[in-house]
Amino acid sequence: MLIKLTKGKLFRLIAVATAICMLVTSSTSAKLFSRDVASWETKISAELWSIMAEKSNDDLIPIWLWLRDIDRSVITNALITERGLDPAIYENEVWFEKEIVADLARQVEERVGYEEAYCKDKDGMSLVDWAINDRVDEYIMAKREIVMREYSALNDMFITNNVGVRQREIIHSSRSSPSIILEATKTEIENYAKQSIVNDISLYVELIQETC
DSSP: OOOOOOHHHHHHHHHHHHHHHHSOSSGGGGGGSOOTTSOGGGGBOHHHHHHHHHSOTTOOEEEEEEEOOOOHHHHHHHHHHHHOOOHHHHTOHHHIIIIIIHHHHHHHHHHHOHHHHHOOOTTSOOHHHHHHHHHHHHHHHHHHHHHHHHHHHHHHHHIIIIIGGGTOOEEEEOSSSSEEEEEEOHHHHHHHHTSTTEEEEEEOOOOOOOOO
8 A cells, every 4th residue: 555645744644544543433432332331231222122121031132332442552552562563652753854755865965965866856855755655554554453363363252262162143243443243142232231241232233225
């Protein structure tokens, strides 16, 4: 992925890309707030409670289950120890300019000379711009991969510990958020809600696009 941009736009790109990586892909992301003082009943949406009241103990209900979010330090530590990329530098405009941009510019200047380093190509990008661009891209991709890995591990662990033995259908296990869409009986839903790792449970309704 190559993103054509100048140094003045780099920090904005990193900030936006980081937010996209770390936020869930649905408006339901609001469900990730802590529920330390809430009773387990409040974790189940009113709509889902209504559906549960109509079902027998054996009926399966499609639900959208949200887990507690991962600790952000897990992502930070993985970026530093596995990739050598410190978010404190890449996500701070001043430090990014000082530690990354200045160093890359120096390397390019030493390799090809000052004039060649800043000569613009047909896309309006210099060799320094491309070097910085590649480093930004490296950070964005590394963070995305680690985020997806950690969310996948979190969701898989919950499925293994709670769902696998029941052989319920897993409709979707997200790789970008702490959420799972699955089938469960109303007793199972209540048991899920009683677990501290679970934040919210709502009815899952598949969206069907209408065609003309």
